[in-house]
Amino acid sequence: MDQPTPLNILSQVFGYDSFRGPQRDIVEHVIAGGDALVLMPTGGGKSLCYQIPAIVRQNAGHGVTIVVSPLIALMHDQVGALHEAGVSAAFLNSTQTFEESSALEKQLLRAELTLLYAAPERINTPRMKDLLRSLNQRGKLSLFAIDEAHCVSQWGHDFRPEYRSLSLLHEMFPDVPRMALTATADALTRQDMVERLKLETAREFVSSFDRPNIRYTIVEKTDATRQLLRFIETEHAAEAGIVYCQSRKRVEEVAGMLQAAGLKAMAYHAGLDSSLRQQRQDQFLRDDAMIMVATIAFGMGIDKPDVRFVAHLDMPKNIEGYYQETGRAGRDGLSADAWMTYGLQDVVNQRRMIDTSEAASEEFKQAMRGKLDALLSLAESTHCRRASLLSYFGEELKSKSENSKNENSNDLSGAKTTSAQALNKLEIEPITGGSALHEVKSVGVNESSDGPPQASSAPSGGSALHEVKSVGVNESSDGPPRASSAPSGGSALHEVKSVGVNNYFCGNCDNCLFPPAVWDATEAARKMLSCIYRVHQASGISFGAGHLMDILRGKTTEKVLQYGHERLSTFGIGTDVGETQWRAVLRQLITKDMVRVDTEAFNTLQLLPEARQVLKGLATVLLREQIASSSTPGKRTKT
Ligand code: ADP
Ligand code: ZN
Numbered sequence: 200m201d202q203p204t205p206l207n208i209l210s211q212v213f214g215y216d217s218f219r220g221p222q223r224d225i226v227e228h229v230i231a232g233g234d235a236l237v238l239m240p241t242g243g244g245k246s247l248c249y250q251i252p253a254i255v256r257q258n259a260g261h262g263v264t265i266v267v268s269p270l271i272a273l274m275h276d277q278v279g280a281l282h283e284a285g286v287s288a289a290f291l292n293s294t295q296t297f298e299e300s301s302a303l304e305k306q307l308l309r310a311e312l313t314l315l316y317a318a319p320e321r322i323n324t325p326r327m328k329d330l331l332r333s334l335n336q337r338g339k340l341s342l343f344a345i346d347e348a349h350c351v352s353q354w355g356h357d358f359r360p361e362y363r364s365l366s367l368l369h370e371m372f373p374d375v376p377r378m379a380l381t382a383t384a385d386a387l388t389r390q391d392m393v394e395r396l397k398l399e400t401a402r403e404f405v406s407s408f409d410r411p412n413i414r415y416t417i418v419e420k421t422d423a424t425r426q427l428l429r430f431i432e433t434e435h436a437a438e439a440g441i442v443y444c445q446s447r448k449r450v451e452e453v454a455g456m457l458q459a460a461g462l463k464a465m466a467y468h469a470g471l472d473s474s475l476r477q478q479r480q481d482q483f484l485r486d487d488a489m490i491m492v493a494t495i496a497f498g499m500g501i502d503k504p505d506v507r508f509v510a511h512l513d514m515p516k517n518i519e520g521y522y523q524e525t526g527r528a529g530r531d532g533l534s535a536d537a538w539m540t541y542g543l544q545d546v547v548n549q550r551r552m553i554d555t556s557e558a559a560s561e562e563f564k565q566a567m568r569g570k571l572d573a574l575l576s577l578a579e580s581t582h583c584r585r586a587s588l589l590s591y592f593g594e595e596l597k598s599k600s601e602n603s604k605n606e607n608s609n610d611l612s613g614a615k616t617t618s619a620q621a622l623n624k625l626e627i628e629p630i631t632g633g634s635a636l637h638e639v640k641s642v643g644v645n646e647s648s649d650g651p652p653q654a655s656s657a658p659s660g661g662s663a664l665h666e667v668k669s670v671g672v673n674e675s676s677d678g679p680p681r682a683s684s685a686p687s688g689g690s691a692l693h694e695v696k697s698v699g700v701n702n703y704f705c706g707n708c709d710n711c712l713f714p715p716a717v718w719d720a721t722e723a724a725r726k727m728l729s730c731i732y733r734v735h736q737a738s739g740i741s742f743g744a745g746h747l748m749d750i751l752r753g754k755t756t757e758k759v760l761q762y763g764h765e766r767l768s769t770f771g772i773g774t775d776v777g778e779t780q781w782r783a784v785l786r787q788l789i790t791k792d793m794v795r796v797d798t799e800a801f802n803t804l805q806l807l808p809e810a811r812q813v814l815k816g817l818a819t820v821l822l823r824e825q826i827a828s829s830s831t832p833g834k835r836t837k838t
Pocket of ligand 1: 247
């Protein structure tokens, strides 16, 4: 009798009638013995990409597929689901007794299992290696599937050292096909992942990372907890959501605050007892109106389809983290919100964490600063958030809308289109296979050439293009040498800014729905920079943001008088600009690498060479206006 085809298995075993996106290509490639790198957003259907090949290859006599996964809970769920579907699968982990694991090992050696799930540290044990070797000698080691593969990269947001040892798989079993799967990886992480896992010759399958049902909103922090409360009460009353905070202490505070306001909320962080964490997680999964206030310890592997919002009360470290965390909203495809507040203090805190981290090399710190800057630039952007976000992952959204002719991002005509219309115009090209990077290359980065001169478009279109191009892991011939994509502070930032996102209209983010007014802050920026310069010149030391703003706004504080700063030519030249705006100017200058916050010297501000651009009148600084007033972008009519 003929062996069942992948499609037969899809329908008979899993009960689905068609493959989704690139699944079919991936499955066929892997069944044929090819290596693969699969980048697919959360909920995209990665599991079937190795489960179906595992079944087909087992039927064909190739033996067992080993799935490497970092999460016990996830292994548990997947194996349970496979059993229900009648597939022989098991996991090996630390929760099992010696007897249980010995029994499983025997089953493994007889190659009776189709899939075996194990954590990377387990794979790395001598005992496990012996088992795998023995299987392989008899031709019964079919495939390695490495899930959450970004964990191998220290540039990623979820580095797990145990993943490092997985590069051994290639050396030990060069003939066994391997696939790596992840829902998040920017250019730097992707390249690192490929190198670490020795997947240079693997075929890349990159799906669209767009999540059209998620509405992105990023607001400036004024009174974060009140803003959050207002957001939840007006947009998501009695709905399930996750609120991410930076610290355990803050998690507890915010959960308490929400409870005091009469909302159903729980705290979750690594400082809680594991049984309490489990209990709260289960409760969250069951309840359709529970708010989980958590550190990033919460979320990986949580598959709750009806999370209606993910809020960030503090800014995450980078865009990958932001994307991953916001991606937990709306997995059921219904409308959901990704809402974030951020402020100057977030920038300063994150910078400090990077600057003072002892374990890290300078190269690493530079990379992390670059990633932070990219997130900041997303936050400060006046353009479509979705387009900016996706361009960071090397993806271009194409819009046939007439808005693309409008060079000015402030043009309001876009806002007249309803979001439904706009979404219909959205034409996402799923990027598949090795061609992904070639497609990225063709992105028109010069679209904005005759738009308003932006301080942010400092790098020329061409250079950004090269940067994007240089991430091409399969492309060593004409790309710039590796060094160019080595972590430099600005590279990630440039990627976000430059890949033709300026005219995109998604219709489902704050900037598209409520285009922010833009004010020309060039003069203010110049005043700020001159002030930093003068103060340092006059006093021989640097000062922090508060003091500089006092000088600009002409306040004769004790400190101002103590240093005689009321006599500076820059004293009182900035009374026309409010404090909120000064902070925005400053954030922008920090983001643009014109000003450095010395976190080791009382957060004092120092000029960087790039500041000359503005001082000499060669660059313009455009800022969002009164971003603070738009804490809630208006009520959405639910469909
Ligand atoms: P990921 O691991 O990429 O987050 P999963 O593998 O958990 O995603 O799949 C997400 C959901 O989509 C699961 O409920 C899965 O059963 C479903 N799914 C996957 N592929 C298909 C398909 N071809 N047709 C219908 N549903 C699918
Ligand atoms: Zn948008």
